[in-house]
């Protein structure tokens with residue numbers, strides 16, 4: 001009897017605690033039994049943190065980490081060798097796709113950052129050159145350029161041309177480089193090629209918007225028959241095989257195979273071939 005009372009009492013106390021921890025306030029979390037689980041200790045950037053042996057709260061990125069949107073060009077450093085290496089090997093990442101909008105943006109960026117020296121056409125006759133404020137800007141046609149060499153030159157500068165790394169993100173440098181190569185082609189008379197490339201770009205864009213309907217099995221075999229191929233009963237799946245399709249997946253596959261067989265025989269009007 002006493003034992004039973006103690007249990008009832010315990011149950012009432014526990015129930016009381018559980019209920020009172022909820023409360024009426026919907027915005028309150030109620031009692032928190034392990035607050036650490038709810039609230040992580042927030043640390044300021046340069047606050048000491050005893051958790052790490054060097055007691056720094058700010059952690060360094062793992063060795064070899066490359067920030068999003070940046071690429072490592074350690075190999076392509078600011079030296080003549082780095083320039084030559086970049087010229088021969090450095091390629092724009094696949095994420096740089098030059099559609100109409102990007103081409104427009106590239107031309108705009110070129111106008112802002114390069115045109116006053118190199119000229120809108122890239123002939124080296126920018127306004128600073130024609131007014132003789134600046135000298136020695138070459139026409140792009142005089143130089144051998146690759147997308148890698150242009151990226152290197154924009155990043156580090158060359159001779160009297162300063163680095164434009166602070167003005168243009170790596171992505172923008174690739175885009176501007178694309179524009180420079182286009183100007184160069186126009187200067188050297190490789191325009192047709194340039195135009196051809198643009199046409200290719202246009203068609204690939206329309207291709208993206210063209211959808212083709214996959215022919216049904218009947219249509220498919222219709223085409224095969226029209227092409228003059230003779231009917232070959234041996235291609236059909238033997239009805240005796242039907243027992244080997246045991247699980248639902250295989251049965252579904254089997255259904256597909258027999259449907260195709262039916263369409264094939266129907267196309268050739270060889271109905272006696274299907275023992276269905």
Ligand code: HEC
Nearest residue numbers: 113114117136137138143149150153158159160161164176
């Ligand atoms: C202040 C004038 C000036 C500006 C602005 C400028 N350049 Fe140049 N650029 C030069 C000069 C001068 C050279 C010749 C450097 C040399 O080879 O000594 C040059 C050379 C180049 C070359 C040829 C380098 C080679 O490999 O031979 C390229 C490509 C080039 N610039 C691209 C650009 C692009 C792209 C921009 C804009 C982001 C730009 N430049 C902005 C003055 C300028």
